Amino acid sequence: MTEWLVATHNLAKLAELAALLRPYGHTVRAAESAPLEEGPLSLAANARAKVEALHRCYPHTWGLADDSGLFARGLPGALGVQTARRLPRNGTNAALLTLLAGRDRRVTLVSVLALATPSGRVTTATGRLVATVADAPRGTESGGFDRLLVPVGATQTLAQMSALSRATYLPRARALTQLLGGFADAVH
Numbered sequence: 300m301t302e303w304l305v306a307t308h309n310l311a312k313l314a315e316l317a318a319l320l321r322p323y324g325h326t327v328r329a330a331e332s333a334p335l336e337e338g339p340l341s342l343a344a345n346a347r348a349k350v351e352a353l354h355r356c357y358p359h360t361w362g363l364a365d366d367s368g369l370f371a372r373g374l375p376g377a378l379g380v381q382t383a384r385r386l387p388r389n390g391t392n393a394a395l396l397t398l399l400a401g402r403d404r405r406v407t408l409v410s411v412l413a414l415a416t417p418s419g420r421v422t423t424a425t426g427r428l429v430a431t432v433a434d435a436p437r438g439t440e441s442g443g444f445d446r447l448l449v450p451v452g453a454t455q456t457l458a459q460m461s462a463l464s465r466a467t468y469l470p471r472a473r474a475l476t477q478l479l480g481g482f483a484d485a486v487h
Contacts, residue, residue: 306364342366347364354421359417362415404431408448424475424477440457440460
């Protein structure tokens, strides 16, 4: 079993990553140092910068960082890399619904994970979820955007799905699968 340090103070994100890594026999813990401030250029650049900073503080460990953004067709250029800074921390879903009122509700949720190996090798992977924003929050199985996002081909929001069903859609899960595939011998 390997413990991975995660560059986050977001307990929901940490719990999601813990659940995703548990089947592989890994555990996670939040790094004690504060994550770096994210920049405006790209999700990949932000994730990479965070995991490189984490590795400098905690060399010889497995490190994981991510950056995620919601790209809305009805709001071109308005969210994306800046999602967390452009939507309020509280009332995020209500704010998104207000912004999308009368607009195209198709969105793509993108998550880029960056993994640093104990030797310092950094690799990134990207997961995407194409979805439609529901008219109102639905479901109690998870929170955040999960209460609004209905994946293409599905009829329920992510928060209405069981954890097992939901995991197949999660961008972090998709990115993590790519990362673990690239390190099959080392992390399995």
